[in-house]
Amino acid sequence: MNILQALFFPPEQPGGVSSMIPYIQERFNKLGWPMELFSLPKRVRGKGHEELLFQTFDVSEFAGNPIIDKYLQTFRDYIWWTKLRMGKSYDLIHAHHPIPALVMKQLYPDTPLVMTIHSSYERELILNAKISEGGQEHRFLTSLYGELEAKCDRILTVSNSFLHYMSPYLQQPQAVAVIPNGFDEKRFKPISHENEVIQFITVCRLVPAKGLDVLLHACAELKRRGHAFVLHIIGDGPIRTELEQLAISLDLYDEIIFYGYMLHPEEFMPFFDIFVLPSRAEAFGSVFAEAALCWLALVGTDVGGISEQIDDGVNGLLVPPENAAALCDALETLVTDPTYRYNLARAAWNKAKKAYSLSRVISQLKQVYSEFQAASPTKE
Template sequence: MRILQALFFPPEQPGGVSSMVPFMLDRFNKRGWEMDLFSLPKRVRSKGSEEVTFSTFDWKVYEGHPIVDKYIQTFKDYVWWTKMRQTKTYDLIHAHHPIAALVMKRLFPDIPLIMTIHSSYERELILNGRIQENGPEHQFLTSIYRELEETVDQLITVSNSFKQYLADYVQEPEKIGVIPNGFDEKRFKPVHHENKVPQLITVCRLVPAKGLDTLLLACAELRRRGHPFVLHLIGDGPMRPELEALAIEQGLYEDTIFYGYMLHPEDFMPFFDVFVLPSQAEAFGSVFAEAALCGLAVVGTQVGGIAEQIEHGVNGLLVPVGDVQALAGALEKVIGDPMYRYQLGRVALEKATKSYSMSRVVQQLRGVYRTYRKEKKDT
């Protein structure tokens, strides 16, 4: 069975789908499956010119808005690149981005196509202040979900909470499958270490949706309560100057390290003690599973896929979004009690190993792929 994994941009960055799909492909290939990876190079811009139409809505109603126009041009570019470069034939296509899915089904209508929706672009844009909720860009992007439902053979997403989110935009949400992300056990694993001062770490883009201002204010409260710690922020983004200024204002700059973008944070994540990220929304929250696989205690917010990964007080701690005092209290618990911190990390590791291993994802997807191979033979 020959399968094409269709991404959006190349898998250059670690974390989430970017790291999951190539490792998943490697697992399948080692088991004798024929599987290739396809994506749009980032250097391809404004090459496509074919007309774009959707069967469930008229996108031109939203034309003239920057996000919409960029999305449509990228769609055209993906068509152009796929026509030029994709010459093999496949038994199945598994797409990991709406544009990849819609373009592949347009160009290869007779090939069964599975689409995994990994996250919500529109929610990220709203939380980061780039578009207005219920505005034209928001309406356009949410209309894509119905188009996907109409076009692809099987929709899959990464958490039950995100399946519920999609229910507002599709006609038959009960048909959406749920397969949580998986992570290579060889890349994410605990390392024995002892830190005299508790080391906190977060890994994310520095954007408003990640709630890092809440984290810095909570850390300032920890400092006022007399708790020593070092906070490590791995990632880059438009909020970095603002966050550095806030760290200075709160007297935290000497205890906070801004690393910027890092290619392989998993190489030294296991040497920290607590992973914390107070996101405002996460479809799954891959970095929490990665931190758990490294044996860290995890602290997150009661949203989306984070709340499905963490059982409060059992394998991590959950706090409300934007609640500085609650986050400070949770961090105080794990900083002040090393045994409690160790217990949370141990249980988190056990659950992550069982629930979010790459082996589990491969097994689940293998069943889905074989279903479509059987259906194709029957027809």
């Protein structure tokens, strides 16, 4: 059974999908299930002019909106690139973004299509102040859920909380299966170490949705309470300068290191003590599972997939979003109690190994793919 994993971003890009799909490909190839990856290079811009076919809504009502027009142009570019580069057919296509999913079904209507919806693009854009809730862009993006439901042969998502979020936009949400992300344990190598000063680490794209402004205010309060620490921020994004200026204004210049983008942060994480990320929304939050596999204590917000990964007080600490005081209290608890911190980290590692193993994902995907194995054989 020849399978295509259709991505939007190239697999070397940061993020949960990119950190998982190449390892899924490797495992399936070893099992004798040929699998290839396909994505749109960043350099492809403004090439496509093909007609876009939507079944469940009239796309013309959104014409002239610059954000939607840019999205639709990317859709056309993906069609152009697929026609140019796809030289064979497949028994099944598994897409990981709405654009490749809808493009593949438009170009290969007879090929079974599985779609994993990994995150809510519209919610992230709202939190990042790019679009307004209820506005034209929001309505367009949420319309895509119904379009995907109409055209995909199977829809998957990564957490129960995100399935709940999507449900109002679907006709049959009960048909959606939840397969949480999984990670190759061989990538993660916990290291025994003793840091004289507690080391915090966070890994994310530097955008408002990740709540790093809340983290900096929590750290400023922690410093006022007399605790020594260093916060390591791995990632880049449009608000980096703003965050650096906020750190200076909060008198945190000596406590924070901004690293910028790093391709394999999991190689760096085991040397730290506490992973913290006060996101305002997360469909899954892959970086929490990755930090747990590095044997770090976890602190996150009680939102989305984070609250499904962290059992508060058992394998990490959960705090309300937008609450710097509560976040400071949680960090202070772990800073002042190394035994508790170690026990939380160990429990997080145990849960991540069991619940978020790549082997579990492979088994679940094999079951999904096998439902379509009776499809016609691949034609070269």
